[in-house]
Amino acid sequence: MMNNINVILARSMVASFPRVATCSKRLTSSLSSEAVRQNHLFDIEQKKQKESVGRIEKIQIEYEGPTDKATLTMNKHISTPFDCAKHLGERIADQSAVALLNNDTLWHMHKPLPDSCKLQFLHYKIPQPTAVNKIFWRSCSFILGAVANAAFKDTVKVQLHSFPSPNVRSGSFVYDVQLDLADWKPTEKELKVLSIEMIKFCQQSHAIEHMNVSTELALDLFRNNTHKYQQIPDIAAHNNGKITLFRAGHHIDISRGPMVTNTNHLGRVTIANVIKLNTDVPGGPIYRFQGVALPKSIMLNHFAFGLLEERARNLNPARIPGSQESFEEDNSFVAQVTA
Template identity: 65%
Template sequence: MNSLRKQLNCITSKSYIKTITYRCLATVTEEITRQNDIFVAEQQRQKEEVGRIEKIEVQYEGVPANETLVMNKFLSTPYDCAKHLGDKIRDKSVVALLNGETLWHMHRPLPDSCRLELLHYNIPNPAAVNKTFWRSCSFLLGAVISDAFKDNVNVQLHSFPSPNVKSGSFVYDVQLSLDDWKPTESELKVLSIEMIKFCQKEFHLECLDVSKDIALEIFQNNPHKTQQIPDIAEHNGDKVTLYKAGTHIDISKGPMVPNTRHLGRITVANAIKLDTDIPGGPIYRFQGVALPAAITLNHFAYSILEERARILNSARIPGSQGVDNEDNSFISRIAQ
């Protein structure tokens, strides 16, 4: 512990990242409070709007045995189903598969009777699970970055691309009021530690489908999100899907992992200034690599992943002439 503290104390006053001593992700600003108040109020309104509770039948298919569960329409979630099946199944489930074709976030209410499978990291074909994990990593990286910099640095989250595990890194593109910042190893180490600490708080990743107007109200102080929202809503029935972990709220099509405890080893590997014409300041591509807590890897093998994650990710670079965001449909076909 003392050696780690000494390493962190080596960050000089020229660093733009808050040191461990002076930063705290639990700090709640007026803007964060405003966003969360809107989210929670809309979440409560939608629950009250359900009205008379109707029952649905969920045909669970999987270990230890197939089972029929009677659940509540528009209220019960795959996570609730998993709790009926035991703690082990609940804790290892990453994402649900409805009727053999539709990926579904574990905390999203079920709209009707269905067949339910619960996917985890050790299934024979984990591609959909891996993409769910990778997407969640980008989202959580944004949570850490949004509170990582000192007060004299303006931070605006821009977007993160659809997950591509083969690229070697998960990504978040962020606008910073820094002309030519090159992160030091110490700064990247602080970001990595803070992302680990954030995930160790075991936040549920909540999701909520909201109207375009509510989304615009929540993100009214982020010019990039407000530009992206109308296009997202246009292609999604005038709805925008939001995800929330702790007090952090962002836009994503999902699905994501149900809880931050699913992330184990994490490294924020690099932040690279992009060549883009977006007004307001430089865009930096933050890149990282992580492993699920359920997966172990030796130090040498993981170091290879870290080296690869430092190379500029080839995902499309955002520009001023296009709206760059993850497609915001609430569901994701397993074929993707």
């Protein structure tokens, strides 16, 4: 049965679902040669950028917490909000999802600070969490891409296409993926396996790294992904000629961000559905992977989360990829705090 042999199986579930135990590719398996190549390029560029900083300049960071304030002396273009948070205490570092600079600009926690500024940390239980929710949803899509990319046996060609703007009201986070499977309809068991693998990936506590790179490097990095290679020039045109990359573990993807600090921010996760889309993108069918998740700091009873899971099974109404579209990455950059 083809539907039962396409998706990976967690080791602990082999006895329960023997019909899918023949799958060979796992998130825990050795890296593909493409992942090794991409990460090698990322590491070289990351080291190059750190070495290019030159003479270290000091900056003053004025931290403003809910009940306290502090002034930190940090290193320009080197220190990150996460570095600042660690100076202030482990609890602040662990719970902060994103930084807020000068009361108006959201900033990825692992992105170096360019100058002196006022700094706040936003978490999931702030009174107005709209911006944080969007960042969490975007991060879920990013991580879903990592899982989908590694979830199929080697005989199934997988190419990540893109993920649409995060919209919590839509009921699901999304990643659109091209698979050379003519008409795959995942079973409940396969969806459960995907959910477990995403949870396992998150529990590995990967810091979500950030780096801006040149168009040329991005084209080299994604030269074996037809869709992202074609998208890069349009993305760069809307981002001052730069491509913003994020990495979690060995998974690298494009997004202007920001993302949450670490994969361990995700708690409860369900991959609720995978739906074949009606699209004219060449190269094979595009499938929309859909999921729902909660931050680990947010608790919800089983019945209430079940309602969220049921809603997430419906086709997400986000824009469907098309061969003639103008592409602006995930079209979801939250540069300013909005209501």
